[in-house]
Every structure is written in structure tokens, then in C-alpha cells.
Amino acid sequence: MARNLPEAELDTFTELRFQADAVAAELDPELEKAVAFTHFDTASSQDNLITVLMTRDDLHKLPSQTLVRVKSLEDKRSYLGVVVRGPFSEPDAVAANSTIAVGVVVQGKKLSYTFDYHGRAEIEILGEESEDGQLVPPGHRPRPKSPVFLLDDEESEHVLGMKGEMCLGMVVGYKEMEARIDALDKSVLPRHTGIIGTTGGGKSTTVATLIHRAQSSGVATIVFDVEGEYTHVDQATDEPAMLAALARRRQKPEGVKDLHIHHLTGRSTRNRRHKHRHSFALNFSSLSPHAIAEILEMTDAQLERFHKAYEVTKLLLEELKIFPKTPDEQQQLLELDDLSTGYPRMTLQHLLDVVSAYMYALNSEGKAESKAKAKGTSRQTQLLPGESTEEPAAEVAPSQSPQLFSEFNQHQHRVLARVHEHIIRNEVSWRALFGRLLRLRRLKIFDVGAPGVDYDSMLTPGRVSVIDLSDTDSPQLNNLVIADILRGLEGRQEERCQQAQEQNRPIDPALIIIEEAHEFLSASRIAQMKVLFEQVARIAKRGRKRWLGLVFVTQLPQHLPNEVLGLLNNFIIHKMTDSTVISRMQKSVGGIDESLWGRVPRLAPGQAIASFSSFKRPLMIAVDPAPVKRLLVD
Structure with a gap:
């Protein structure tokens, strides 16, 4: 038969309980606000990752991406961290994979009994808080049983760098926090x-x-x-x-x-x-010849002929005073970077005419006078303004003329002369190149008079x-x-x-x-x-x-x-x-x-x-x- 404690002993127990409550309050009144405590490390623990445990009542307070402050009371250090895994639920009394735990869950319809459980989560340490409030790389780890506290939304936004007027959306794990950046x-x-x-x-x-x-x-x-x-x-x-x-x-x-x-x-x-x-x-002259060749996926043979035709076209534009004309344009030519832009005032038709001249020269070699005879032929064409007659350019006088459609049509002899000076054979490759450039012209987007x-x-x-x-x-x-x-x-x-x-x-x-x-x-x-x-x-x-x-x-x-x-x-x-x-x-x-x-x-x-x-x-x-x-x- 149970007996009541004597009044003197009951008073003693009551006094001890009050003293324990007073000591707990004196130790750290903030512990009431803690939502978790750090667990012991194991052999599988990783740097900057710590495991925390919480009661079932606090389980919902630590969803993924939640920012927390960990106060290591033992060594008086403070850390900021973020939940990266969990929270997971684990039974208090037995291991989660034990036979009895499995049986209780599986027989849930028949058994009203279940184990009480707690929560477990992993926190990544973002840094240690210095005395002046700065976040510095952590050199230590929080000690076991260190309390974990939630950061409010305002402090979380500051820690995560959510500042600026451009909102991208909501941060998952928070009710009101917006993912923001400074657009300016x-x-x-x-x-x-x-x-x-x-x-x-x-x-x-x-x-x-x-x-x-x-x-x-x-x-x-x-x-x-x-x-x-x-x-x-x-x-x-x-x-x-x-x-x-x-x-x-x-x-x-x-x-x-x-x-x-x-x-x-x-x-x-x-x-x-x-x-x-x-x-x-588009202006053909604004495109780098190297970029054009890459985008058109030219073969090595086509690429060699493309760059040769491009160089000949540049020489002709300079000889015919199409570009450069003025001292300022001469300076522009010196500063030209053909890896980023093309040759000023060069059109796609200029380049097509030069390629056409190459095909004509190669196709008509057996019918026209040889290049040696052409060099000995006296010049019958009208000289351009400022042109010297001391070193005449080579000419070809075939029975027919190539079909040119740019300004080069008025100076076919000069075009053919330059082509023979820089001849590269293999008519098949020239025709393949001509076909690629012709497809570009058929797009009708280069040098067509539109702004x-x-x-x-x-x-x-x-x-x-x-x-x-x-x-x-x-x-x-x-x-x-x-x-x-x-x-x-x-x-x-x-x-x-x-x-x-x-x-x-x-x-x-x-x-x-x-x-x-x-x-x-x-x-x-x-x-x-x-x-x-x-x-x-x-x-x-x-x-x-x-x-x-x-x-x-x-x-x-x-x-x-x-x-x-x-x-x-x-x-x-x-x-x-x-x-x-x-x-x-x-x-x-x-x-x-x-x-x-x-x-x-x-x-x-x-x-x-x-x-x-x-x-x-x-x-x-x-x-x-x-x-x-x-x-x-x-």
C-alpha cells in the first residue's frame, strides 16, 4: 500500500525542484528558443557539415534551406549554417531499421502503440561569426549539444545576399523571402x-x-x-x-x-x-572573314581559296580607290582587325566577282593567251587617276570575258591580272566555294539597300x-x-x-x-x-x-x-x-x-x-x- 511522503521530505523535494529551475534559467534563458542541438560526430562526418537533432514538436521548423545560428557554448563560438539535408524522422527508443520499429509501422492498422520520435538534419556551416559581426571561414566545429536557433527573415535575407529590386521568385523553404538581385x-x-x-x-x-x-x-x-x-x-x-x-x-x-x-x-x-x-x-563588310568561313563550315580547300579571294578583293578595292579614299580611311585601314570585322565597303558581290574570275581563268587557260604572253601585251585600257605606267600590271586578253556585276565589271583586265598573280588551281574547289557564297547572296540580306x-x-x-x-x-x-x-x-x-x-x-x-x-x-x-x-x-x-x-x-x-x-x-x-x-x-x-x-x-x-x-x-x-x-x- 502506497504511503504519502512526510511533509518535511515533500518540502525538501519541492525546494530542490525550484533550485533546479532557477539554475537552468540562470544558465541560458535563450535555450527555450533553441529548435535543435548538435549531435556527436562519427567516422563518416564531413568538414563543414554537422548533424543536429530536434524534438518532434520542432521538426517542422527546420525545412531545407533554413538558415540557423549555432552557438557553441563550450568554446563560446557562433556559427551560421543552412539546412542541406532533412529533416528526417527517427524513433527515440530503437534504431529505425530494427525489427520492432519496422513491425510497429507495418502493423499500424492493428497496433495503436508507436515509438516517440525525434528529427535529424544536416547543416552546412557557412562561416563563423567574428566579434565584429563579420562572417569568416570556420576554423573549428561546433561542440556537441550546441543549441541551434532560427534566423528571422530579415536577417536571413541579409546573410543570403537577397538585395535589390529585381525579384526572380520565392526562395523555397521560406514563406515570404524573395530571391532578389540588384539589376543595376x-x-x-x-x-x-x-x-x-x-x-x-x-x-x-x-x-x-x-x-x-x-x-x-x-x-x-x-x-x-x-x-x-x-x-x-x-x-x-x-x-x-x-x-x-x-x-x-x-x-x-x-x-x-x-x-x-x-x-x-x-x-x-x-x-x-x-x-x-x-x-x-547585314553589311558584308562588317563580318569578319574568319567568322564567315567558320559559320559556313568550309573545307580546308575551300577555306584556302576563300581567304585568297578575300585578299585579292582587298587589293582591288584599294587599287580602284573604293577604299581607302581619304587619310582618315588610311588610318582606319591601319587599325583594322579582321578577326572582329571585315574590310570596309567590301560587298558580297565584290567577292563573288573575284571567285568568278578565278573560275573563268582556270577554265579558259587552254583557250586564252598564256600568262607570259599576257604580261608582254601592251596596255590598251585607260589608266586610273594617279596610276603609274612604269610597272604595268599583268593582263589577260581571252576571247571572252568573265561575267562581273560589281564595279569590277568596268575593270575586268585588272581583276584578271590580279587573279593570275595569285592563282590557286583546282577549279572544283573554286566552284564549291562559289556555290556557298552564291547561297549567301540568294538570302538577299547582304548589301541590298535596306537599313x-x-x-x-x-x-x-x-x-x-x-x-x-x-x-x-x-x-x-x-x-x-x-x-x-x-x-x-x-x-x-x-x-x-x-x-x-x-x-x-x-x-x-x-x-x-x-x-x-x-x-x-x-x-x-x-x-x-x-x-x-x-x-x-x-x-x-x-x-x-x-x-x-x-x-x-x-x-x-x-x-x-x-x-x-x-x-x-x-x-x-x-x-x-x-x-x-x-x-x-x-x-x-x-x-x-x-x-x-x-x-x-x-x-x-x-x-x-x-x-x-x-x-x-x-x-x-x-x-x-x-x-x-x-x-x-x-
């Missing part, structure tokens, strides 16, 4: 971005959202649109799913305010009713310029257009940058978005496209100082060369399911931990791993729905 910070977007993921993962929505946000921030945005998806972004979205998503984010559908659509002359656009439509042509690209218009702050390439059906043509306009934009932005510095004012920012980037710079052809890649690399390096950001968008990142991925410092990675592609991306993109890479194959549409130079660490985000109208592509 030269150390963010001008360090170049890759938007990557499979079809249906949400890339196009991300691009449309980025266009809208950039325009709202006053950034000039240029989009190379190979499918015409973004030709209606001046209109608000009418997709039911997108409208519902906008409503959940308490945002309104709206289009961009200043849209201009550019398309090649003779080609159409998917928004024919837009009031700001501009057709443009060129207005780069100042494209670089207007807050303007969205969509270059609609949906009506070309030719990746080679698209690449020619992209290469030429990129070079022109970089040159004009450099001039505007210099003007801004002279006037002591900020540089107007610009963002260039290249859709289907794997078609423009392919890993399988990078060895044959060295000049084109060097052009892009030069634009990327100069753009960082001149506020010219590049965004490469692709669903086939495995086709992008490592050299291109190496130019990018920011990434928005949507769902990818190919383990080989993910493995390659892991080697190319640094800073993303294993736990986030493990989520990539399971990302829902619209979710992405965002890694920006301004973020303290990569984060999983839910990209904001696009408020603008986007045309769906079959």
Missing part, C-alpha cells in the same frame, strides 16, 4: 548568366519574367528570338495557369512598355501588327528589342545575324561607355539574351569556330566593365563547350533528367552542393536552382510567373 549592380548581370533545363522545365517563363523585370529596372534588353516566342511581350498574359499563379503571388498581368521588333529584310515576324517593326539588312541595325535604338534604357529570327529556317543564317549584331552592340556600347565616363555619368546597362545558344556555339564545332568563340569571349570580358550582360538559354547544355560555360558566373538551372548531363554540369558549375544537384531531376516546372554572384550560396527558388504574353511553340 555591375558585378551581377554583366558577369553573364546561363538559363538551362529540359523542355517543359520553365526556361521560357524564366526568360519572359527576366525580360519584364529588366525592362522595369531600366535595362536595355535585346533578345535573339529564334522561335518568335517573345514578339508579344508588350501584351499581358492570358494563359489561365499563369493568371492563377500571378494571383497567388498577388501580382498583376502586364506587358512591357517599350517593345521594338527587328526582323531581316524579306523575312516576316510573328507579330506583323506591331507598330514598332524594323526590317534590317542596317540601329544599335543606339536597341541600347535605349528600358527598351526591349526582340530580334525575330523565326522566319529564317537556317541556323547558319541565324548565327551570321547573331555574330554581326553582337559585334555591333559591343562596339557601340564601348563608345557609349566612353561618353558616359567623359560626362561623369553612369553607364546605361544592357542585357543580351540568346535563345538556343547551343546552335550558336556548339561543343562539337568549337575547334572549327575558334574565331567566333574568341569574339564572344572578348564581348563577355569587355562587357563586364562596360555593363553588357549576356544570357545563354539552352535545353541542351551538353552541346555547349566548357569554354562558354566558363564565361558564366550566374546560373538558373531548371529540371534536367539525364545523369550524364548533370554530372558534366557539376564539373562546370561550382558552388552548388550535392544536395541541390540531387534535386535537379525532380524539380517541378517553374522551380530552379539559382546561383548568382551576389548570393552567399545557391538556392532553390520558385520562379515568378511571367506577367507578359508568350507565344507557345509546338
